[in-house]
Amino acid sequence: MKELMLGNKAFARGLYEAGLSVASSYPGTPSTEVTEEAAKYDEIYCEWAPNEKVAMEVAFGASLAGKRSFCAMKHVGLNVAADPLFTISYTGVNAGMIICVADDAGMHSSQNEQDSRHYAIAAKVPMLEPSDSAEALEFAKRAYEISEEYDTPVFIKMCTRVAHSQSLVETSERVLPERKPYEKNIGKYVMMPGNAKRRHPVVEERTRKLIELAETSDLNRVEWGDKKLGIITSSTSYQYAKEVFGEGASILKLGLINPLPEKLIKDFASEVETLVVIEELDPIIENHCKALGLTVKGKDTFPLIDEFSQSLIAEKLGVEAKPACGAIEGLPVRPPVMCAGCPHRGMFYTLNKNKCTVMGDIGCYTLGAVAPLSAIDVTACMGASISSIHGFNKALGEESEGKTVAVIGDSTFMHSGMTGLANVAYNQSNSTVIILDNSITGMTGHQQNPTTGYNIKGDPAGKINLEALCRSMGFNRVRVVDPYDLKAADEAVKEELSAQEPSVIISRRPCALLKYVKHKPALIVDRDKCKSCRACMRLGCPAISFKEGKAHVDATLCVGCGVCKQLCAFDALKEQEEVNE
Amino acid sequence: MTTNVMIVGVGGQGSLLASKLLGHVVLSKGYDVKVSEVHGMSQRGGSVVTYVRFGDKVYSPVIDKGEADYIISFETLEAARYLPFLKPGGKVIVNAQEIDPMPVITGAAEYPEGLVDKMKEAGADVDAMDALGLASKAGSSKATNIVLMGRFSNYFKDITKEEWLKAIEECVPQKFLELNLKAFELGRSE
Numbered sequence: 001m002k003e004l005m006l007g008n009k010a011f012a013r014g015l016y017e018a019g020l021s022v023a024s025s026y027p028g029t030p031s032t033e034v035t036e037e038a039a040k041y042d043e044i045y046c047e048w049a050p051n052e053k054v055a056m057e058v059a060f061g062a063s064l065a066g067k068r069s070f071c072a073m074k075h076v077g078l079n080v081a082a083d084p085l086f087t088i089s090y091t092g093v094n095a096g097m098i099i100c101v102a103d104d105a106g107m108h109s110s111q112n113e114q115d116s117r118h119y120a121i122a123a124k125v126p127m128l129e130p131s132d133s134a135e136a137l138e139f140a141k142r143a144y145e146i147s148e149e150y151d152t153p154v155f156i157k158m159c160t161r162v163a164h165s166q167s168l169v170e171t172s173e174r175v176l177p178e179r180k181p182y183e184k185n186i187g188k189y190v191m192m193p194g195n196a197k198r199r200h201p202v203v204e205e206r207t208r209k210l211i212e213l214a215e216t217s218d219l220n221r222v223e224w225g226d227k228k229l230g231i232i233t234s235s236t237s238y239q240y241a242k243e244v245f246g247e248g249a250s251i252l253k254l255g256l257i258n259p260l261p262e263k264l265i266k267d268f269a270s271e272v273e274t275l276v277v278i279e280e281l282d283p284i285i286e287n288h289c290k291a292l293g294l295t296v297k298g299k300d301t302f303p304l305i306d307e308f309s310q311s312l313i314a315e316k317l318g319v320e321a322k323p324a325c326g327a328i329e330g331l332p333v334r335p336p337v338m339c340a341g342c343p344h345r346g347m348f349y350t351l352n353k354n355k356c357t358v359m360g361d362i363g364c365y366t367l368g369a370v371a372p373l374s375a376i377d378v379t380a381c382m383g384a385s386i387s388s389i390h391g392f393n394k395a396l397g398e399e400s401e402g403k404t405v406a407v408i409g410d411s412t413f414m415h416s417g418m419t420g421l422a423n424v425a426y427n428q429s430n431s432t433v434i435i436l437d438n439s440i441t442g443m444t445g446h447q448q449n450p451t452t453g454y455n456i457k458g459d460p461a462g463k464i465n466l467e468a469l470c471r472s473m474g475f476n477r478v479r480v481v482d483p484y485d486l487k488a489a490d491e492a493v494k495e496e497l498s499a500q501e502p503s504v505i506i507s508r509r510p511c512a513l514l515k516y517v518k519h520k521p522a523l524i525v526d527r528d529k530c531k532s533c534r535a536c537m538r539l540g541c542p543a544i545s546f547k548e549g550k551a552h553v554d555a556t557l558c559v560g561c562g563v564c565k566q567l568c569a570f571d572a573l574k575e576q577e578e579v580n581e
Numbered sequence: 582m583t584t585n586v587m588i589v590g591v592g593g594q595g596s597l598l599a600s601k602l603l604g605h606v607v608l609s610k611g612y613d614v615k616v617s618e619v620h621g622m623s624q625r626g627g628s629v630v631t632y633v634r635f636g637d638k639v640y641s642p643v644i645d646k647g648e649a650d651y652i653i654s655f656e657t658l659e660a661a662r663y664l665p666f667l668k669p670g671g672k673v674i675v676n677a678q679e680i681d682p683m684p685v686i687t688g689a690a691e692y693p694e695g696l697v698d699k700m701k702e703a704g705a706d707v708d709a710m711d712a713l714g715l716a717s718k719a720g721s722s723k724a725t726n727i728v729l730m731g732r733f734s735n736y737f738k739d740i741t742k743e744e745w746l747k748a749i750e751e752c753v754p755q756k757f758l759e760l761n762l763k764a765f766e767l768g769r770s771e
Contacts, residue, residue: 004616161617161643166614167614168608168614239642311646322648322668324646324668325667326665328693331693332689339626364625372687534688537687541686545686
């Protein structure tokens with residue numbers, strides 16, 4: 001029976017059916033659900049690792065031990081895991097090992113739009129790229145076979161539209177392969193120069209054999225149609241091309257995208273009149289074709305930027321656009337915002353009020369940069385807040401120390417904030433670091449982390465104590481504050497900024513969306529008392545707006561956090577209980 | 582022939598359940614189906630869109646400009662925003678709720694007036710309804726999604742009422758079933 005299944009869930013199903021035993025990942029959109037879904041199978045050990053480098057090394061260890069393993073990350077997570085990647089390519093594996101990397105062309109939920117295929121090429125690791133849920137399931141199985149036959153980790157590259165689209169799949173039973181015994185092999189696994197020198201030729205020979213696989217494998221297939229137009233494509237771009245052309249073009253659909261075939265492409269090119277490569281982001285297949293001496297349309301026709309769609313492909317290849325309803329001009333945009341009741345809001349309000357320079361980090365709280373809070377100056381990558389405030393303060397000294405803070409979430413701090421904090425402690429900059437501890441990994445949809453006390457299955461687990469950790473690094477000034485209490489937050493920020501030594505403020509309150517967080521009834525506006533001063537509007541809370549000249553609270557959004565109430569000088573914002581009295 | 586349904590709204594309004602229900606019901610009719618969702622940052626109160634496509638064979642998971650047969654919107658401004666995706670004469674089912682986006686809250690922009698008329702002028706067949714009110718009447722504002730699907734079921738005749746009710750039973754947790762069945766009825770009959 002066919003089921004409608006999310007790409008990431010189908011991928012997890014494929015891993016399960018192929019006998020995956022150990023999975024370790026760090027959440028990151030659009031990769032997160034693969035590991036979440038795998039964790040629903042009791043036969044698979046799954047965990048959230050503190051970061052992607054750890055996750056990849058865990059998967060490597062499990063593979064070495066003889067069990068099929070897996071790790072998943074988003075494109076930028078692969079930057080973090082790049083260190084083990086390049087050398088695991090040399091050592092090879094024992095049991096099969098799959099690395100899922102999920103790209104986010106269009107940056108639905110990312111800070112850049114990098115193309116992960118470059119890593120496959122650079123690390124000389126094969127990469128498969130499914131175009132729908134059925135292929136995600138199937139390719140997981142194929143990837144393990146390739147991994148074991150060719151002694152290499154194997155990438156499966158997802159993208160937002162494959163990861164987060166549901167399409168039909170057929171499932172089958174789990175087949176657990178026999179455990180491969182671990183055998184000590186210093187020459188293969190200990191990558192010191194002499195051994196690595198002997199392993200590098202093995203890698204190059206492996207790539208040569210993988211090219212042979214690419215020539216003949218059914219992972220790459222030709223769908224003959226009209227031969228006037230020949231399209232080479234993969235992933236979701238294949239779906240768009242089929243949508244536009246159907247049988248009206250011939251398509252070479254690539255499932256194994258590193259290494260790329262040579263003869264297959266040349267033969268295909270020789271049969272068609274015009275050759276076009278349709279690929280999102282960088283011209284990797286196109287440049288390969290050009291290196292083969294082929295004349296091909298690619299990035300001269302299609303953009304390097306953003307995700308594609310069927311209408312984009314139609315337009316660029318001269319197919320008439322479909323008639324549509326007209327656009328209505330002048331509509332205000334609706335960017336994402338911090339939720340009503342978000343505990344980060346109180347802290348960002350405080351930082352804005354104190355005119356702080358704020359080194360930001362990656363998470364929901366990046367939205368603190370949005371007006372009216374506008375309380376983040378920089379966001380680059382995981383952990384950069386703490387490392388960069390140290391550099392900022394070393395460069396400017398007292399000029400910045402008294403007004404600059406770093407903000408970083410609890411999960412991001414565990415991911416790569418600790419090393420930056422060690423640098424502050426060691427090289428002693430007078431920096432103020434605020435850990436925004438909402439007791440969960442929020443942005444990616446509530447994953448547990450080493451500070452929450454629960455594991456991926458929601459069972460009790462080890463719990464790292466942030467206060468004790470910071471103190472043990474040598475911070476004398478570590479304090480906890482409730483960001484719903486604006487007065488306390490203001491005091492904490494002022495005092496720690498004026499202190500003459502590095503300090504950590506833990507701004508602690510659980511994410512308002514967590515199921516165990518009890519919400520209070522929505523606040524009520526006393527319209528007679530409201531003087532229309534708009535002080536409450538400075539919070540940028542989506543539940544508060546102005547209707548007919550007075551503050552208005554949307555009762556469907558308000559969770560009764562009461563932060564706005566603290567800003568009202570006229571006592572116009574009332575809690576339900578006060579009204580009842 | 583592919584039918585294209587867009588479900589749009591503000592992050593957190595419950596569009597994922599609506600698309601789950603629609604995907605489930607059309608699958609049971611033997612169609613090829615693709616559903617494309619939005620996860621991650623855009624969910625945080627931003628403009629969100631889910632695409633549901635079904636027919637004999639569906640390739641692209643997304644719906645593009647001029648392709649939607651139906652837009653089901655949880656919010657008025659969001660219906661207007663996605664109008665260029667609608668085929669001329671296509672149907673818009675919109676919950677007449679207005680949620681101010683942040684530029685309106687901060688005073689940088691105003692919530693546009695007369696959007697329903699503007700949508701009609703732009704070539705859409707608009708059914709604006711108080712789905713939120715009906716959901717509250719059914720027992721919870723959270724059932725707005727099912728009220729809207731109830732209304733959609735009036736227009737999309739390929740699926741019988743019994744098939745819809747069965748799909749709701751299969752998609753909704755038992756403790757919310759009665760509420761959602763009531764919400765569906767209210768959306769369908771009002």
